[in-house]
Amino acid sequence: MLAAMPPLSRRRALQVSAAAFVVCGLLLWWLLPVGGSSPQGRMTFSTGVKGAVYERYGKLLRNAAANDMPDVGIKLLNSEGSQQNVERVATGMADFTIAAADAVEAYRLDNRPGARRLQGCARLYDDYVQLVVRRSSTIEKAQDLRGKRVAVGQPRSGVRLIAGRVLKAAGLDLDKDLTALPAGIDTAPDMLRHNEIDAFFWSGGLPTTSVRELSERLDIRLVPLGDLVDALHQQGGASRYYRAAVMPADAYPHAQQHGSVPTLAVANLLVTTDRADPELTEGLTRTVIDSRDHIGARVHAAQLVDLRTALYTDPLTLHEGARRYYRSVKP
Numbered sequence: 001m002l003a004a005m006p007p008l009s010r011r012r013a014l015q016v017s018a019a020a021f022v023v024c025g026l027l028l029w030w031l032l033p034v035g036g037s038s039p040q041g042r043m044t045f046s047t048g049v050k051g052a053v054y055e056r057y058g059k060l061l062r063n064a065a066a067n068d069m070p071d072v073g074i075k076l077l078n079s080e081g082s083q084q085n086v087e088r089v090a091t092g093m094a095d096f097t098i099a100a101a102d103a104v105e106a107y108r109l110d111n112r113p114g115a116r117r118l119q120g121c122a123r124l125y126d127d128y129v130q131l132v133v134r135r136s137s138t139i140e141k142a143q144d145l146r147g148k149r150v151a152v153g154q155p156r157s158g159v160r161l162i163a164g165r166v167l168k169a170a171g172l173d174l175d176k177d178l179t180a181l182p183a184g185i186d187t188a189p190d191m192l193r194h195n196e197i198d199a200f201f202w203s204g205g206l207p208t209t210s211v212r213e214l215s216e217r218l219d220i221r222l223v224p225l226g227d228l229v230d231a232l233h234q235q236g237g238a239s240r241y242y243r244a245a246v247m248p249a250d251a252y253p254h255a256q257q258h259g260s261v262p263t264l265a266v267a268n269l270l271v272t273t274d275r276a277d278p279e280l281t282e283g284l285t286r287t288v289i290d291s292r293d294h295i296g297a298r299v300h301a302a303q304l305v306d307l308r309t310a311l312y313t314d315p316l317t318l319h320e321g322a323r324r325y326y327r328s329v330k331p
Contacts, residue, residue, distance in 0.1 A: 039280040040071040046085045046094040047076050049154070049184045053205040054081070054098050057124075057299050064291035069283045080184065082158030083107070089271055090114030096276070096284065100127055100158045100203070101267045102165075105238035105315045114273065120313025121270040121285045121322040125304040128247055129162055129264040130202045132192065132211060132255075135219035139199055142170035142225060151183035151191060151200035159184065162266070163201040165239055169231035189214040199223070203266070205301025206251045215254040222247065222255055226262025241266050241315075269313050281321025285310075289329075 045062065048054025055078060062074045077094060079085050082103035088094040090107065091114050108115045133139045139148065145167065152174060153159025160182070164174045174180050183191055188200035189210050202208060214220060229244045245265035249258050270288060272281060289307050296303030311318060311326045318326075 038071050039069050039277065039283045041277065041280060042073040042075065043095040043280065043284075044075045044077060044093070046079050046088045046097040048079055048081055048085070048098070049157070049186050050078055051210055052081075052185050053208055053299060053301055054079075054085075056209075057098065057205075057295065057302060060295040060298060060302075061288065061291065064294065065284060065287045068287045068290070069280075072280065072283070080154040080156040081160075083161060084156035086118070086271065087112065087156070089273055090118055092273075092275065096121070096270065096272045098124065098268055099271050100162075101241040101269055101315065102238040103158045103161055104269060104271060105241060106161060108315060109237055117273040117275065118316055119272055119274055119276075119319040119322075120316035121272055121281060121319055122288050122305070122310040123312050124268040124270055124288070124310075125205055125301040126245065126265040126267055127158070127203045128206050128245060128251075129166065129225055129242075129266075130204070130208070130211060130247075131166075131199060131223040131225060131263075132189075132202065132214070132220055133199045133223055134192065135221045137198065137221075139223060141223060142166055142228060143172065145170070145199060146172060146177050148198040149179045149181060149196070151188040151197050152180045153201060153203075154182055154184045157184055159201050159203050161238075162203050162242075162264075165232060165235060165242075166201070166225060166228060166264070168235065169228040185210050192220070193218050205268075205299070206247060207300060211255070212252055215252045220255045221257075222252065222261045222263070224262045225264050229264060232264070269316065271316065272319055274319070276319060276321065278319070278321035278324065281319050282325045283321075285322040285325040289325075 045058055047058035058076050082099040085097040085099045086103050086107045089097045152163040167174050185202050191197045192200055226244050232239045232242045242264045245263055247261040247263055249256055249260050292305045
């Protein structure tokens with residue numbers, strides 16, 4: 001017969017119970033999802049012109065968020081661009097959007113409705129200012145647009161904002177010195193192809209599909225704009241967000257003929273307001289960072305989203321939900 005086990009002392013029993021409690025706690029820590037329950041509800045996300053980078057990025061971000069936050073319904077709204085996007089979020093017509101920093105600052109400086117409620121979630125990628133002409137055009141610099149027919153973007157687009165400031169830096173008045181047409185990236189390439197305009201402005205991530213496709217059908221080139229940075233900064237206000245940049249040779253190989261083009265760039269921000277739910281904002285910010293490589297495989301500009309710089313959302317303060325996310329991943 002087996003010998004009877006000696007009874008456990010009270011102290012020993014307490015030690016065994018405590019050890020079991022710790023083991024169970026560790027198992028639960030590993031097995032249960034971190035961060036509590038998944039966000040729930042609905043959100044509206046304002047994107048951009050059909051076929052442009054904002055719209056493509058918005059669609060892919062919605063798909064990624066659907067996997068990360070399955071209990072959140074996301075509605076996308078097309079827009080004319082940054083200026084309309086900022087207005088929609090500030091006035092409650094949308095919950096989140098992408099907008100260029102200059103458009104955000106201009107809205108704030110003009111003290112437009114809801115401007116003080118705007119907050120940032122992430123710095124995303126840079127838009128590059130692109131002035132596109134036929135290869136045979138006599139337009140070599142922005143000053144040569146005098147008297148020309150130029151598509152300057154839709155009225156509430158970020159392109160329109162930038163075009164006006166670039167022209168001013170070049171000594172031109174958008175309303176007096178050229179024929180300015182309110183056409184965006186959805187129509188301007190065909191207008192250039194059919195000789196309805198002499199040039200068009202665009203500001204977007206590299207490469208923008210519409211510009212790339214145009215370069216494969218028509219001999220075009222990009223006009224350098226990098227020499228206007230100082231003149232832009234002298235305008236003050238939101239113009240301080242423009243910086244000198246270089247479009248790499250492989251952005252549009254057919255248009256650039258293997259040469260880089262000096263131009264201007266401005267950062268894009270993921271924007272919301274203080275009305276946004278912190279848990280939802282934390283979840284969306286997490287998705288933006290975690291989905292960078294997946295989205296970047298289809299929207300090249302998204303590859304430039306970087307955790308190390310994403311929290312710098314100047315001119316906006318960080319939303320509390322976004323702040324929670326960055327704290328959670330801090331080394």
